Amino acid sequence: MTVRFFHTSDWHLGQFFYNHSRDYEHEQFLNWLLEQIQQKQPHALLIAGDIFDVINPASKAQKQLYQFLADAHDRAPHMQTLMIAGNHDSGYRIEQVEPLLEKYQAKAVGVVHKNTQGQLDLDRLLVPIYNEQKNIVAWCLTLPFLRAAEITGINEQTTNSQNAIAYIHQQLIAEANARKQPDQALILMSHAHMQGGETSDSERPIIIGHEEALSTVLFDDVIDYVALGHLHKPQKVGHSHIRYSGSPIPLSFSEINYKHQVLEVSIDPHQEDESRFQIESLVIPRSVQLHRIKGTIAEVLTQLSALASGEIDNIDQREYVEIEYHTDTPPAPNLRQQFEEALAPNRYRLVRISRRYLNTESNDQQQTTIHLDPPTPEKLFQNLWEKQGYGQDEKVMTDFLSLVNEAQKSLEDDASV
Structure with missing residues (x-):
């Protein structure tokens, strides 16, 4: 039997982009996705983590999801929506509304639980996917972001993060393989940084202990499809x-x-090799444009003036502009005003300016960036560490990020009380 599903992730509902709300952009995406669901009628929608941007999302962001x-x-009354927590989410929070989710054929897996015998609770992690005739067409192996404090110490096979991650994958895949019938597919959904994945600068590091990225060796050949979240590039x-x-x-x-x-994604378990699944990319229309402008001050001003004109009344719909200007002299005090005046009025939001100094003696380029967004804990720590005269130390940074993850877990525990 063929299973048809949508794979999406990293919505980051509630995100502020340089202090500007993304509610409008998320609303446009969700409306577009509803149209695809109505048209395609998939058996399931898989959301592979980072549903929200922060562990304590604003009520408006939560309303967006539940609406x-x-x-x-x-x-699509028959469609199931399966969600896992990412590193930006509170796993306990998204599980708390389980009775509400059940009304909408939805399920959230936020954390790895133990059963009454103190063993890994595989039943919560294995979710059947049904077709319109209520037949099981697939099993979804749901693995939320695996925090060290939640997965170590389950038994003698989970003494550290590395062997705990391997153990959880082995146990879950073995149980799923035992339950599946020949005409059923196995889909694994996970929020993790995989080795070889290409990152962007908007992704928060999710180092677990000393393990920065996981290997695809964790995924057994019996898995028909792995739906990943965390990295923002398809x-x-x-x-x-x-x-x-x-x-x-x-x-x-x-x-x-x-x-x-x-x-x-469509999977037919009866087919051989790669012919058993079909994957189609549904391109999401971009509701608000972004522009990166680079060059000397004169070149930047020319490029800004050449951008489209025409007012956009709603500020949430105005286009974002980032500027990197090149200079070998200190900038004029009113440079930002010059940039603003070169832009068509009431159409753009100038959210970031960076400066690249041109050292004419050595022909080397040095860049100073003006960041308008708050610094991250790891950036603050790195700056303080280097100011004390210490060089870059990957092990120290790894240990610090582990402490940050533990602190974030503590905040989530407080929020779940």
């Missing part, structure tokens, strides 16, 4: 059936050229 689930259920990892769907909107200027998409 979407209600609307999606209206358009990409395959090693094999055509192991994929990141990517984020639905550009979450930084480094993602300006990404082809944002939702993947439509």
